[in-house]
Amino acid sequence: MSDISGSRILIVDDAPENIDILSNALQSFKCIAALNGEKALKIAKGSNPPDLILLDIMMPGMDGFEVCRQLKENPDTQDIPVIFITGKTDVEDETRGLDLGATDFIPKPISTPVVYARVKNHLEFSQAKKKLKIQYEESVLQNKFITDSINYAKRIQTAILPSAGDFQNLFPDSFLLFLPKDIVSGDFYWCGEHEGKKIVAVADCTGHGVPGAFMSMIGNTLLNDIVYAKQISKPDSILAELDSGIIDELNKDLHEGTLDGMDISVCMIDQQTEKIYFAGAYRPLYYQYNGELFEVKGTKKSIGDNRKSVVFELHEIPFQKNLLLYLFSDGFTDQNDSEGKKFGSGKLKQILSEHADKAIQEQFQILHKAFLEHKSSEAQRDDVTFLGIRI
Structure with missing residues (x-):
C-alpha cells in the first residue's frame, strides 16, 4: 500500500463552512484552502503544489470548470487529480x-466517509501513476543506453565484415544480400585471397542479435588466422581448424553442455588451375552447371x-565459365509467411533455375523481392545472408 499520509489536499470553495467540513473529514492529510479560483491556481502553480484538489464548481468570478481547464492545460499542474465537490x-x-480532465465528482450534501474513501483511492492511484511514470522514464533511458551500445557494436561488426567494395573487387560479378534480424547479426560472411586462391564463406552462428554477433566476431578472427597466418586454403581443412578453434576459444572441454558455434559453407576458387572446392558444416552449396541447378550438402556437424x-x-x-555459385544461411528458406509456411528450399531452387x-x-x-513478398508483414525470424557469384 502506498504511503499517502503526508499528502497535501487543496480545498477550493467560496463557503468557509464547506472547507471546514472537508478539512475535518480529511484530518489525516495536510489540508490547505482557497476561497476562489485565482488563489487556487496560484497555490497549484507554486513551489509546493498539492497532491489532489477538491474543487467547487459554483464560485463567484472564476468557476470550477475554468479552474480545471487551466490546471489541465498547464504541463506543471495537469497531473494533479481534481475532484469536483458540487x-x-x-x-x-x-x-x-470529466471532459476537462476531472477524475471524479462528489455530490453535495457531503458524506465524510465517501469523501475520505474517494480521496484516499485517487491519491493512491496518483502515486502509483507517478511511480509508473518514473519507471517508464528510467526504462526509456536504459533502452536508449542499450540501443546506443548495440548500434556501436554494429559499427564494429560492420568494420570487421568485408566491405561491399572488397567483396566486389574479389568477385566482380556477384551479389550480397545481408539482412540482420536485429541491429547486429549472428550471420557473417567472409572473403579473402591467398596465393591466387579466392575463398568465400557464409556462416550462421548460434542465436542472433548480440550473442550471435559475438560469435560472428570470433569466427571472423579465426578465419583470418587460418587463411593468412596458417596459410590453409582447402575448405575441409579450414572447417577442421575453425571447429578446433571455436572449441578452444569457448573452453568447451570444460563446459561440455554448451552448444555454441556455427553452421558454415566455405568455397575456394582457384581460377589459375580451374579448380573449385567446397566444404560445409550443415550448410549446402548450390551451383548452376550446364543449365542445371545442383545442391552439394554439407557435413552433418556444426x-x-x-x-x-x-x-x-x-x-x-x-x-566452367559463367558457373554460378550460391552460399546462404537458413534464415532465407526458414522465413515464414502469414500462414506459417516457410519459404523453403524448393521454392528457392525454382527461382534460381528460372532466372x-x-x-x-x-x-x-x-531474390530480395521474393523474400520480402513471402515475409509480407510477418516479423523476420532470423538473420539472412545470401551470396551469389558468377565465375
Whole structure:
C-alpha cells in the first residue's frame, strides 16, 4: 500500500463552512484552502503544489470548470487529480467536468466517509501513476543506453565484415544480400585471397542479435588466422581448424553442455588451375552447371559441436565459365509467411533455375523481392545472408 499520509489536499470553495467540513473529514492529510479560483491556481502553480484538489464548481468570478481547464492545460499542474465537490448533478455538468480532465465528482450534501474513501483511492492511484511514470522514464533511458551500445557494436561488426567494395573487387560479378534480424547479426560472411586462391564463406552462428554477433566476431578472427597466418586454403581443412578453434576459444572441454558455434559453407576458387572446392558444416552449396541447378550438402556437424568427431567432406565442383555459385544461411528458406509456411528450399531452387540466365544483380533483385513478398508483414525470424557469384 502506498504511503499517502503526508499528502497535501487543496480545498477550493467560496463557503468557509464547506472547507471546514472537508478539512475535518480529511484530518489525516495536510489540508490547505482557497476561497476562489485565482488563489487556487496560484497555490497549484507554486513551489509546493498539492497532491489532489477538491474543487467547487459554483464560485463567484472564476468557476470550477475554468479552474480545471487551466490546471489541465498547464504541463506543471495537469497531473494533479481534481475532484469536483458540487451540488450540480446534471449529466451535462458531470460530462463537461470529466471532459476537462476531472477524475471524479462528489455530490453535495457531503458524506465524510465517501469523501475520505474517494480521496484516499485517487491519491493512491496518483502515486502509483507517478511511480509508473518514473519507471517508464528510467526504462526509456536504459533502452536508449542499450540501443546506443548495440548500434556501436554494429559499427564494429560492420568494420570487421568485408566491405561491399572488397567483396566486389574479389568477385566482380556477384551479389550480397545481408539482412540482420536485429541491429547486429549472428550471420557473417567472409572473403579473402591467398596465393591466387579466392575463398568465400557464409556462416550462421548460434542465436542472433548480440550473442550471435559475438560469435560472428570470433569466427571472423579465426578465419583470418587460418587463411593468412596458417596459410590453409582447402575448405575441409579450414572447417577442421575453425571447429578446433571455436572449441578452444569457448573452453568447451570444460563446459561440455554448451552448444555454441556455427553452421558454415566455405568455397575456394582457384581460377589459375580451374579448380573449385567446397566444404560445409550443415550448410549446402548450390551451383548452376550446364543449365542445371545442383545442391552439394554439407557435413552433418556444426562448428564447435564437441559431441561429434567427424571429418569434413571436401567436394570438387566442375569448373566452367559463367558457373554460378550460391552460399546462404537458413534464415532465407526458414522465413515464414502469414500462414506459417516457410519459404523453403524448393521454392528457392525454382527461382534460381528460372532466372539463371539473368545478370547477377537482376538475380539479387528477384531474390530480395521474393523474400520480402513471402515475409509480407510477418516479423523476420532470423538473420539472412545470401551470396551469389558468377565465375
